[in-house]
Amino acid sequence: MPDAVLRVRRIGKSFGPARVLQDVSLDLKAGEILAVVGENGAGKSTLMKILAGIHDDYDGAIELSGAAVRFAGVRDAERRGIAIIHQELNLVPGLSVAENIYLGREPMRFGVIVDRTSLFKAAQKLLAELGIRIDPLSRVGRLRIGEQQLVEIAKAISVGARILIMDEPTSALSPGETETLFAIVRRLASEGVAVIYISHRMDEIMALADQVMVLRDGRHVLTAPIGDLSRERIIAAMVGREVTSTRQAHQAKAGTPALSVTDLGLDVMTRRGRKRVIDGVSFSVAPGEIFGIGGLLGSGRTEILETIFGASEGQSHGAIAIAGQPVEISSPHKARELGLAFVPEDRKLKGLVLADTISDNIALPSFARLSRFGVRRLAREESAATRQIRNLAIACRSHAQASSTLSGGNQQKIVLGKWLETAPRILLLDEPTRGIDVGAKQEIHDLIIALAQEGLAVVVVSSELPELLHLSDRILVMSEGRPQGIVGREAASEEAIMHLAARGHRDATTALPEGEPV
Template sequence: MQRADSITTGSITTGNVAADGAAVVLSATGISKRFGGITALSDVGLELRRGEVHALMGENGAGKSTLMKILAGVYTDYGGTVAIDGQTVHFTGVRDAEDAGIAIIHQELNLVPELSVADNIFLGSEKLIAGLIVDRKASSRAASALLQRLGIELDPEARVRSLRVGEQQLVEIAKALSKSARILIMDEPTSALSPAECQRLFRIIGQLAAGGVAIVYISHRIDEVMHLASRVTVLRDGRHVLTQGMAGLDEDAIISAMVGRDLLASSGHERGPGGKVVLSVRDLSLSKPDRHGRGMVIDDVGFDLCAGEILGIGGLLGSGRSEILEAIFGSSDGHTGGEIRLDGAPVEIGSPREARRLGIALVTEDRKTQGLHLKASITDNVALPLVGALARFGLRSRSGEQGLARDAVSTLGIRCESIEQAAGTLSGGNQQKVVIGKWLATRPRVLLLDEPTRGIDVGAKREIYDLIFKLAGDGLAIAVISSELPELLHLADRILVMAEGRQRGILSRAEASEEAIMRLAAPRRTARPAA
């Protein structure tokens, strides 16, 4: 992977060669795009060179995804010029862009849940027998070879609906790479991946760049961008702010360019002695049917969670982190064992409805499919768990529902046109606030957060952190899962570490470090018996 030795501002090209002699495979000049009365992009430029990883950064709503969808042929109505290898092009659709060698991994998953992994990878470019019949065996073999090349351990015949979000993201990556792209656009590709999966992806990106593939890499994770990219372009409010070599930048400079101001780290909350134990979990287990019968997903998990405490839950993808929260909340589809106590009294939680009645709330890892009705308004989303409680004489209380929504918008700082705005039109950070607001409206005593900052920008992350600290300061008992170890260390008073479905330990704040977490989270190989 090549890195730029010099700092370049703007896009200085002669023909299809950059000022430093590198081959320019794609250039975009004066790109503008409007949606009704809203300007998404205004006179934006981007230059991409052969074999480089070029980071594209900016807060949610800055225009990053809009620009990429123009380059990938998703949006065809725009102002400005796009050129491939120095030749002006105007794609009429995604297939045109793919034929030109451009592939995109969208931030939002674009898979068919009922189809297999192999069918999704080759969807639209199926391997056929005599040009008529899909050759499923050939597709499965090709998918298996591609997954093996990527170091992804997935059954090509498995249905996508059976995969977790992080595994589905890996299928998206394999799908894009199956097209042998010369230009690869990655929009938040690591948002649902564990540290181990991220490292595997980074190795693949390095190999692709070394082979001449030009990569546009969109991410909110500044540390990985600085590690991967040779140059960065920053957009703010739909305008080009900066293009510069990474060698001349630090994290503070990138953040300042993104938000237009210095962004101080959250100071955290006062971490005094733990309060009263609110939630106790003992010998928690979860088993689900598999092809061998009933397999254990988590086993022998136990902890106490106090009022005002933030308990972090760490581990690799598939270690059982999310399953702990699902088992507590009564939303798992398997058989749950063990004991759960609230305020010292044993409780049976067989459904989310019972969990809510007991004062437990869960913010799921995938807000798009599990946390929100995207086409519904902010009001409808926030009021959803309490529609029945607010009703009068069997009729919905719109005034009561709107009151909850206004309180959520005011308390959480949700940026919107009105409380009747569709949730799907909000930025990622504001969507997450709506989900949190929905559950806070139920006045929970225990708040379970699964990847609460997944796919949101640094400014919104800061606001979510501050909100979590405030809620803990108000006495709420909080458990939070995060795949970002710095985030986990920043938020948590203690960290429970999972590996292969088992609890490996609970680290105090003084004991916790990235190295200590990864040491516990690493799978443990058992020695093979001698022949």
């Protein structure tokens, strides 16, 4: 390929005895968007880290515009025109947007003083060119996660990259921010920038990619133009089998709901004073029902779950009943006593102690039951861990393995397992499949459905509309902290959900009665 800006030939990589890449090759042309997909553990991130100069110990060869290269580090790769945007953000919260974008490359006066005026103007110009509406003087730590992701993208683009590697760039973005990102990627491609795009979201791949490359178990199994591929063929190549799942609607039984929420609200303190982030939220969930909550980023979805679980920061109001009995939930400890379990959105920050073992993590919320007089009983903890490893098919060497060494999908299973060990009656799930591959996502979906069939009441928040539509019997749609309607399964569609989610306060009418289809 004489027009290839990047050629990779027979790349291999091992970590100790484990071979994670074997004979992987690819060609990338200027202006091409190449989607690289595969299950967790397929070798995607390792390959990208080699291309970005993070790993320099590997087999095989890399060529840039026909010249052989071997990077000495990330800075070396950047100088040669390769930039990477990691899924885990790499920003300094205490610095401004402009300072983060040009960190280590600040314009100087007299060689010793940062030229803050030039710094601000350069950041302002770059953000405007990219269509990112963020104040360059804003502190990064005060931005939403989605806004921080856009800053990370601007930072990578500011180095003048000819090849841009993007690892799950939309994992924390709202639909509007995702469209902004897509517009940026397409414009960069039109200007000759080659883009390697890693994503687990099939909709994004089908909409954005020119070519798709599939890795499985560290080996290349498929590269083809997007026009020659179907969603089903890509998934089959990723997992080595056809993936299918059916979901029957729950037939709610007459009787007492497992969970009822009436006029739930939450006020938090901001720099500008008290702000109501959720207001007037009411719904009920029957035993065995999967109740979805949808809406755009910042609509109050997560805050609903945190408030129900007693984990919100702020002043809550409204009424909560469990099995028909009014309850006061002042803390997660109280929620756990009442039979609630909560799987948070960020498993690494809030769901797991990554340095601890699988056994330690699974035992954590059940310590009082598993211990005796405050003394750990390791045999009981190991038994609990072994039970959840078996029930959830967690892929690991043993219960003593560090949680940090597992794939994202298996880490998510540990978070689910530790709460299932408490034998909950109500399961609250916030983005239960964020950042995990198609195969693991299907396993989580099947598990959620099976738990509902066993009688658990499940409340699930998801920013992925196909997931929400697949799992949910009914969906509450939120916008700017207020309920816009509850959509029944038969009437639910992406168009119906987005129509309600985009209404906002000024357009909102009285929320639809619970269970009334849109």
